[in-house]
Amino acid sequence: MVYHSFRPGQVWLDTEGKRIHAHGGSVIQADGVYYFYGENKEKTDGKNGIWHWGVRCYASTDLYNWEDKGLIIPPEPDNPDSSLHPSSCMDRPHIIYNETTKKYVAWLKIMHGSLQTVTILTADHILGPYTMVRENFRPLQMSAGDFDLAVAPDGKAYYYFDRVHSETICADLTWDYLDVTGYYSTHFPKPCPPYVREAPAHFIRHGKHYLITSGTTGYLPNPSEVAVGDSWHGPFQVLGDPHPGDASHTSFHSQISSVFQVPGKKDLYIACADRWLPGEMHRRYEDYARVYEIRYHPWKKAEQKELEQNHSADVVANTSMADYVWLPLRFQEPDEEYPRGMVRIDWKDEWRIEDYE
Secondary structure (H helix, E strand, C coil): CCCCCECCCCCCECCCCCECCCEEEEEEEECCEEEEEEECCCCCCCCCCCCCCCEEEEEECCCCCCEEEEEEECCCCCCCCCCCCCCCEEEEEEEEEECCCCEEEEEEEEEECCEEEEEEEEECCCCCCCEEEEEEECHHHCCEEEEEEEECCCCCEEEEEEECCCEEEEEEECCCCCCEEEEEEEECCCCCCCCCCEEEEEEEECCEEEEEEECCCCCCCCCCEEEEECCCCCCCEEEECCCCCCCCCCCCCCEEEEEEECCCCCCCEEEEEEECCHHHCCCCHHHHHHHHHHHHCCCCHHHHHHHHHCCCCCCCCCHHHCEEEEEEEEEECCCCCCCCCEEEECCCCCECHHHCC
16 A cells, blocks of 8 residues: 555554554654654564564655564563563664764663663664663663653754653763763653653754653553753743643543654654554543552552542553554744743644645
8 A cells, every 4th residue: 555645543554564563653864764663562462471572663755655674673582681572661762873973872761660771772774783782771870761862963962751750851961872971950740640741752943942741641641741941951831732622631542752853844843643552542531540640649548449449541552553643743823822832733634744835
């Protein structure tokens, strides 16, 4: 099948007619080719103990049609101690290019129960092969959750991550992108899930720095939140939920993993999101949000019985059937209600890059 448009929420197939598996993904351009990479969830049915099957990458020249380039970071099923073992909770790979070292640097979030760490790999080409250089890394000695990596025009890089169930951190990276310098700033402190912000997606427009984040409700979706600042470290002002008219309060039943600016277009930014659980779109955010609030509020012990009887947050996460929701951003100019402007994401059943300047 050949695509000539984006169709958010519909099954997206590669050029061989197979489901695309690049979840929690990002798009990077190299040598005039777009590369879309992310978690390979083809074997993750929610029951077999397989969380991932490596990092898969696709190539395209039009952003619609993607050729499978294979596993650029394969799993290590024969090594149960490896952070790349299929049972290891590997999420949200991010790859950036270092002009100084001429290396592609990949960071992977790894969950070990309540402890979350980072694995770092490098390669000479976006498609690999990748060599592991760090494992069980705890940046700033913190439990580091969902994250994004961003590179400034001068080559300096930044690491945005959620300090698990606490706040969002922006940390400077070292010149080789293999460590943090120790300098960091803190943002969006919250008492507990579902309010804690995760899945930060950073982008720059007209000199302003934007962060789009989600709440914390596992694979179940929740309202996104957009914030704007004047520098890499902010401070960031929260603007609100960018999804107008979304009565479900679920970001159109999706979670944004990255924002990609389309080269050659005047002002086109794409929010790349996963619809992790297409079969659970009947669920109400307000129902399972309360379950998360009770579960993570230690002072709400009296309501634990209610929690035990309420299974609205329990799902079988068969993410092998996850879909994608790619939508363009719309920038609302400053007005009385939004003195710093606003970012909007409108629902579109179908849309085309060619319709933008």
